[in-house]
Amino acid sequence: MDGREVDGEEYIAAVRAGALDPYGHSADALQEQLDEFDAEWAARIAAMTAEQVAAGIQPPPLPKPSETAAQTRLRLDEEFVGHVRAMEAQSSRIEGTRRALLAEHMQRAIDAAGDAGANLQELASMVAVELGFTTGGMVRRMTDAWTIVTELPAAHEAAADGRITTAHLRIIEQQTRALRIDAAVDAQQRVAVVDALVEVAERHSTSQLQSKAKKIVNDALTEPLQLRHDTARQRRKVELFDAGDGMGDLVVRGPVLELTAAYDRLTQAARKKPKDDPRTFDQFRTDALLELLLSGVVPEDLHGVSPIRAHVSIMIPATALLHDREEQDQAMRSLTFPAALDGRVLVDRDTARRIASDTATWERLFTDPVTGVAVTVDYRRPTAAQRRWLQARDGRCRGPGCDQPVLRSEVDHTKDYAGGGATSLDNLGHLCRSDHHRIKHGSRWQVEQLPAGVLRWTSPIGQVIENAPEPVGPIFTDTPF
DSSP states (O other): OOOSSOOHHHHHHHHHTTOOOTTOOOHHHHHHHHHHHHHHHHHHHHTSOHHHHHTTOOOOOOOOOOOOHHHHHHHHHHHHHHHHHHHHHHHHHHHHHHHHHHHHHHHHHHHSSSOHHHHHHHHHHHHHHHHTOOHHHHHHHHHHHHHHHHHOHHHHHHHHTTSSOHHHHHHHHHHTHHHHTOTTSOHHHHHHHHHHHHHHHHHSOHHHHHHHHHHHHHHHOSSOHHHHHHHHHTTOEEEEEEEETTEEEEEEEOOHHHHHHHHHHHHHHHHTSOTTOOOOHHHHHHHHHHHHHHHSSOOTTTTOOTTOOOOOOEEOOGGGGSSOGGGOOHHHHTOSSOEEETTTEEEOHHHHHHHHHTOSOOOOOOBOTTTOOBOOOOOSSOOHHHHHHHHHHHOBOOSTTOOOBGGGEEEEESSOGGGTOOOSGGGEEEEETTTHHHHHHHSSOEEEEOGGGOEEEEOTTOOEEEEOOOOOSOOOOOOOO
16 A cells, blocks of 8 residues: 555455456455555554654654565556556446447347347437537447457456456457357357356456467357358458558458468468568568469569478378368268367368378377377487477467467477576577567576476466367267266
8 A cells, every 4th residue: 555545444344245446456455455554554654752752743654675676567567457458347347338338229229129230220320410520430339348248248347346357258259159149159158158268257368368279169050060161162252442542451361271371371471482582571571462463473583482392280180081071971071179270260071181192191199088188209419209299299389379370380498598508498498589488588587397298487476377289189088877
């Protein structure tokens, strides 16, 4: 507590009841601060003489060492994180209140006599005039709010309570659309899926939620991924949007495998550009793509694109390759564990089989049937085999909240090699080049590797995040009889 005129116990009770501290402190943390404040005042009074007490002199402060530069930096770091956390929670609560209000009055328009659509437009137009919005835009906002409140009440409440951010809520809404229109999925199962996604959102970043949600929802859908992919593939298209200033956006909707391969090819081309080329990777990729589309091929002496072959990492369960296509029946087409592209994007089984048929060399990959985590081996120095095992184990960058695939990451020694760290699988892990490799080596974050490949990250202000490898295959569990 900072000593201002405020009843500490009442303040803490208000936070326990749901009020937000402007610094983002919890009620327990505030209680600890209050106890420390009371103990300090007791010590200051005890240090006074009887004459000072009789004279009513204010208790002098206890001697304290001056704050060092490192302590000042740590205090400011903690205050910054607390402020942002508190503002994000407050923003989520305000958005939750607005969402509930919009949903309530849309329901009023639905329940009123007459045409529900006309009622909604009339109501939305009044708010639109007041705020300077379009009526259509206001109708969409009210419809979106009503959909979330009525179809995803658990996610709405979690965001309104500040337990998840509005960004997490948007991902849950997007990823559950197919589930909410699948008539064969009962209401109880929908509730269970949303509850599971909320639990994931409370503990993971938006990027990790996006990946995990795909798998959770896919397991609940009654129509197998293969059939959904076959239907969705019919909607492939190319669109052009005017972005202003003589620029535009060319958007391609197509099979994710081919799009990933195309993007990887452009990225490899950018990595081979001349050192004196001033263009950024994004600029180079754009130029290379346009030249390929317009001329059919990019001159090798300019960009070196033509000889490059795309490198795409796709994990294919052995069960996906057991039978010939002619022998497949509906049961096989409903395979519940599809292939995974770069460990993040679900791929239909037909695509996985097609890729497998073009592979000249096969290497066996065994996973632990209990945990689903790839089994590892130990070598004196990084070998191609070690890298393959690590790619299978990690699947993505192992930094807090990161979901970059291993192909955009590099193998890093958890305990630095220069400091005596071994080049062994229990001291190696993938970190993305752009963020977490730099953070680990160039900041005050600390990392240690625990058994089973778990990376424990500790931030400069004491936050602890444990990042465990994701299962890379089906997990077998005991079934009670």
